[in-house]
Amino acid sequence: MAGAAGRLLRGAAAFAASLALLGGSAGVVRAEEPVYAIQTEAALRLPPAGSRDQPPSYHAYLLKPKGDAPRDYVFTWDFSELAGFVDVGVKPHSGDRCTIDGTRMTCRHRYVNDNPLVPTPLLRAVRGARDGSSGHLRVTAESEGVTVRGASTLVRVGGAELFAVRVPLDHRPFVGEVQRPRYSFVNKGTLPAGRVLLALTVTRGMDLPRTAGNCEYADLPGPVETGFALCSFEGPFEPGAAYRADRGIEVRTGERAFVDTLEYEFVVDSPAERERLRAGLVLTRGNGPSVIMRKEGSGLPPADDVGKYDTGFDELWARTTTDLQVLGDTAFAARGERFTVDLGFRNNGPAWITQLGPGDPTSVAAVWFTVPPGTKVTSKPDRCRAWGADGKLLHNGLGAPAYECRFVGRVLEDERHGLRFGLLLEKEVENARGRIELHGGTNQFWPDDDADPDNNTASVVVNPAEVAEGPRGVLAFALGATLIALAGGAFVVVRRRRRAS
Numbered sequence: 001m002a003g004a005a006g007r008l009l010r011g012a013a014a015f016a017a018s019l020a021l022l023g024g025s026a027g028v029v030r031a032e033e034p035v036y037a038i039q040t041e042a043a044l045r046l047p048p049a050g051s052r053d054q055p056p057s058y059h060a061y062l063l064k065p066k067g068d069a070p071r072d073y074v075f076t077w078d079f080s081e082l083a084g085f086v087d088v089g090v091k092p093h094s095g096d097r098c099t100i101d102g103t104r105m106t107c108r109h110r111y112v113n114d115n116p117l118v119p120t121p122l123l124r125a126v127r128g129a130r131d132g133s134s135g136h137l138r139v140t141a142e143s144e145g146v147t148v149r150g151a152s153t154l155v156r157v158g159g160a161e162l163f164a165v166r167v168p169l170d171h172r173p174f175v176g177e178v179q180r181p182r183y184s185f186v187n188k189g190t191l192p193a194g195r196v197l198l199a200l201t202v203t204r205g206m207d208l209p210r211t212a213g214n215c216e217y218a219d220l221p222g223p224v225e226t227g228f229a230l231c232s233f234e235g236p237f238e239p240g241a242a243y244r245a246d247r248g249i250e251v252r253t254g255e256r257a258f259v260d261t262l263e264y265e266f267v268v269d270s271p272a273e274r275e276r277l278r279a280g281l282v283l284t285r286g287n288g289p290s291v292i293m294r295k296e297g298s299g300l301p302p303a304d305d306v307g308k309y310d311t312g313f314d315e316l317w318a319r320t321t322t323d324l325q326v327l328g329d330t331a332f333a334a335r336g337e338r339f340t341v342d343l344g345f346r347n348n349g350p351a352w353i354t355q356l357g358p359g360d361p362t363s364v365a366a367v368w369f370t371v372p373p374g375t376k377v378t379s380k381p382d383r384c385r386a387w388g389a390d391g392k393l394l395h396n397g398l399g400a401p402a403y404e405c406r407f408v409g410r411v412l413e414d415e416r417h418g419l420r421f422g423l424l425l426e427k428e429v430e431n432a433r434g435r436i437e438l439h440g441g442t443n444q445f446w447p448d449d450d451a452d453p454d455n456n457t458a459s460v461v462v463n464p465a466e467v468a469e470g471p472r473g474v475l476a477f478a479l480g481a482t483l484i485a486l487a488g489g490a491f492v493v494v495r496r497r498r499r500a501s
Contacts, residue, residue, distance in 0.1 A: 035063075036062070036064045036143070038118060038139055038141055038150055038151045041059065042272040042273055044058055044137075045156050047125065047158070048157060049124070049125045049127040050127065055124055058121075058153075060120050062111060064111075072108070072109075072144070073110070073111060073141050074141065075107040075118055075141045076104055076105070077105040077137065077139050078104055078139070079104070079121065082137060083103055084133075085125060085126055085129035085130065086124065086125060086135075086157070087124045087126050088105065090105065090122065097109055098121075100121075121137075123155065125157040125158075131157065132156065132159050133157045135154075137153045138152040154272050158191060160190075160193035160237065161190075162186070162187055162188075162189075162196065162237075162268065163185060163186045164265065164266050165242065166312055167314070169181055172316075172318075172319055174253065174319050174320075178253075179250070180248025180251075181251065182248050184244035184293075185242070185243055187237050187241055187242075192238050193236065193237040193269075195234055195268070196235060196243075196266060196268060196293065197267050197273060198215075198232075198233065198265070198266055199229070199231075199263075200215075200230075201264075202225070203226065204256050204412075205253065205254050205256045205259075205260040206257060206260045206261075207251070208228070209251075210287060211287065212289075213288050214232055215229045215230065216231075217283060218230075218284070220281070228281065228283075230274075230283065231291065233291075241295055241296070242301055243293040243296060244296050245291045247291055253316070256349075256352050257316070258352060259317050260318065263311060263313050265312070318351070320350065321451035322349060322413070322451060323348040323451040324347055324411070324456070326457060327416075327458060328459045329341040329343055329461075330459075331461070331462050331463075332463050333465060334425065335428050340420055340422050342418060342420050343367070343419040343421065343460065344416065345367055345438060347411045349414060353445050354411075364407055365406075365407050366404055366438075367419070367438055368402065368403070368435075368439050369421070369436050370435040370460075371403075371460075373427075373433075374426055374429035375425055375462055376423065378422040378423060380398065383405050385404050385406075386399075386400035386402075387400060387403065387404060388400060388401065389402075404439070423462070429464070432463070433460070435459060438450070
């Protein structure tokens, strides 16, 4: 079941986003009504009793409007269709909130966070269960004042079980390079598969040219995963045998590529799996000849090449560059005055940057801001942490001499991130100069990888406003331009500031 948890998470996020946009799910829900739903795996294969295979992980998520107030739920799992060939139990960590009565498991829980995990039953095939026995596990939920849409999972004992085989790829491709991996899988189950589906997913820097006639293609909304293909192959595919495509299915490295991923997932074809994989996408059929899966003799691929799951995953590091440019600022202020500086960085492209594989999961890039002398930080972005002169992290985030600001998730090829700091001018220092500089965030991007290292640092300059005492107030001059407004018998100063880019 492999990649199922990751795909379920992505499906949950996409479903939640669609609910936010549409105000409801498919059906007769009015746009103004909040929508609640449960999402689970479409299918689950249990190993026969006595098998050395571990039972697969099984997940369910509660999808609800973002920011919903804490709410109590009662979840009911109906496993009447599984009676006779599946034992159902309560997971140890759910024992204080779940009980079983007959063919139902009831769980009570209070949720505060968005899209939380739902308690799920523990499923094991009973001894003597017929290979291929199947039935639906259904879940519903209730909460005061709302309607929750339930879900079901097809549970099967034994049957076909497909494992993706690692494909040979050039993991350092050039921009524009087209590779044609010949995908393959092993049926490690107990029954043949009549028809098999291959789902291909690529991230922002990769493309799937629409060249295979038995594949359907779609553009994903992104911003991370942007390309998808669903291919269908006729069987039967026997247990204990390996199968390989007779020719490659194209994948191309695009201009935005830097560190990207190719995911390939094999599943036994069924209406539930097709619905899960299509996920409401608009797909178009490829315009080339069909690809055929052929049996690979009697030997199986080396164990190191056969994945532990139905999903294969490859990370590609393109031979390309990107250019992150930090943004400084210049400000003018009088002693005792509070003001702001707008800092940050932008990606000049052509490549995007993301955290996809191993490495520091907290950031894709970071900047370091050294505060100009004579000034004190009075407000800061939440993402920025304060550091002392001794190089130690400070718990009090204001008034520090330096700040590290991390950027999480991704930086698209044309994206800008701003950092607004509030400062207080405590002491007038002519041409007081701070500094903002780019630091690496993960093992995938460091300043050495940057196409233009000269713009990885910038100045943050604060100058005192020129002061001339007048009989009724203070006259300030900034950058040689002064705007004076008379209000209430006093002069009000409007300061002009210049941004350095």
